[in-house]
Amino acid sequence: MAVSGSDPAPARLTVGIVSAGRVGSAIGSALERAGHIVFGVSAISDASRHRAATRLPDSQILPAERVAARSELLILAVPDTELAGLVAGLVAANAVRPGTIVAHTSGANGIGVLAPLADRGALPLAIHPAMTFTGHDEDLARLGNACFGITAADEIGYAIAQSLVIEMGGEPVRVAEEHRTLYHAALAHGSNHLVTLIVDALAALRAALAGPGLLGQQVVDDEPNGLAERMLAPLASAALDNALRRGQSALTGPVARGDVETVSAHLDALAAADPRLAAGYRALSLRTAQRAWTNPAIIDVLDDGRLHGQGPDQAEGRHG
Numbered sequence: 001m002a003v004s005g006s007d008p009a010p011a012r013l014t015v016g017i018v019s020a021g022r023v024g025s026a027i028g029s030a031l032e033r034a035g036h037i038v039f040g041v042s043a044i045s046d047a048s049r050h051r052a053a054t055r056l057p058d059s060q061i062l063p064a065e066r067v068a069a070r071s072e073l074l075i076l077a078v079p080d081t082e083l084a085g086l087v088a089g090l091v092a093a094n095a096v097r098p099g100t101i102v103a104h105t106s107g108a109n110g111i112g113v114l115a116p117l118a119d120r121g122a123l124p125l126a127i128h129p130a131m132t133f134t135g136h137d138e139d140l141a142r143l144g145n146a147c148f149g150i151t152a153a154d155e156i157g158y159a160i161a162q163s164l165v166i167e168m169g170g171e172p173v174r175v176a177e178e179h180r181t182l183y184h185a186a187l188a189h190g191s192n193h194l195v196t197l198i199v200d201a202l203a204a205l206r207a208a209l210a211g212p213g214l215l216g217q218q219v220v221d222d223e224p225n226g227l228a229e230r231m232l233a234p235l236a237s238a239a240l241d242n243a244l245r246r247g248q249s250a251l252t253g254p255v256a257r258g259d260v261e262t263v264s265a266h267l268d269a270l271a272a273a274d275p276r277l278a279a280g281y282r283a284l285s286l287r288t289a290q291r292a293w294t295n296p297a298i299i300d301v302l303d304d305g306r307l308h309g310q311g312p313d314q315a316e317g318r319h320g
Contacts, residue, residue, distance in 0.1 A: 024077030258295025
């Protein structure tokens with residue numbers, strides 16, 4: 001199907017997906033719901049084949065080159081590190097026809113990685129869902145509420161990417177090519193590291209709650225979704241909600257208050273439980289202290305005084 005300036009987003013596209021991983025299968029399912037036809041997917045592992053059969057039962061499982069050759073819209077949903085190699089392979093096989101819309105789902109890459117295909121007449125797009133995928137049913141619901149970072153070569157490309165994202169129920173957000181790495185780093189910092197933070201906090205909480213509990217109370221163990229999770233969930237959820245709605249004014253706790261004795265005691269207790277937890281607490285407390293412009297003595301405790309001489313105009317987000 002040809003793409004022209006007067007028809008930036010054809011109503012129905014023949015879609016091929018490489019590969020049927022967590023992201024690719026979810027994107028394919030969303031596109032089918034929007035009326036497009038996902039005719040084929042590449043899937044090698046047993047898990048990918050199962051996802052293809054479950055989420056895209058009407059699609060054929062084909063080699064990547066055959067998927068590319070028949071596609072009007074080709075989705076490249078492979079890990080970041082594999083994308084350049086896949087593009088090179090498709091070029092070598094002369095598998096992509098001129099006029100094909102080629103969109104990858106990598107957050108770290110813009111359209112530069114697709115340049116070899118663009119040189120052959122493909123229309124390159126970067127369409128990255130700002131969402132984490134587990135491979136379970138909730139992926140599809142979350143995809144419909146996600147923002148997508150989109151990058152294109154020109155306004156026609158942006159119009160196509162925008163239309164595709166809106167059709168999938170998402171919100172398109174324009175990301176400049178030169179800012180893709182910063183964009184991806186911000187998302188990874190706010191999501192991947194949040195998981196590490198919560199899991200570390202739960203480990204410390206389990207250690208604190210170990211031993212006899214109240215009559216009828218659930219025993220604390222290492223399994224998820226237990227007592228420790230129930231205790232932390234309301235607090236963590238409220239903190240996240242406050243941060244998103246109120247920004248830095250959501251900061252509370254001993255670091256923001258400048259409570260040196262409590263912070264020092266926390267470090268001692270965490271070091272006794274697991275020195276790695278103490279190291280994580282120290283690093284995040286130091287960043288909190290920098291943001292809150294708190295008691296300089298806390299910065300001495302956390303960073304051996306290296307930041308003690310920092311002036312107010314050097315501290316981020318100083319409170320009035």
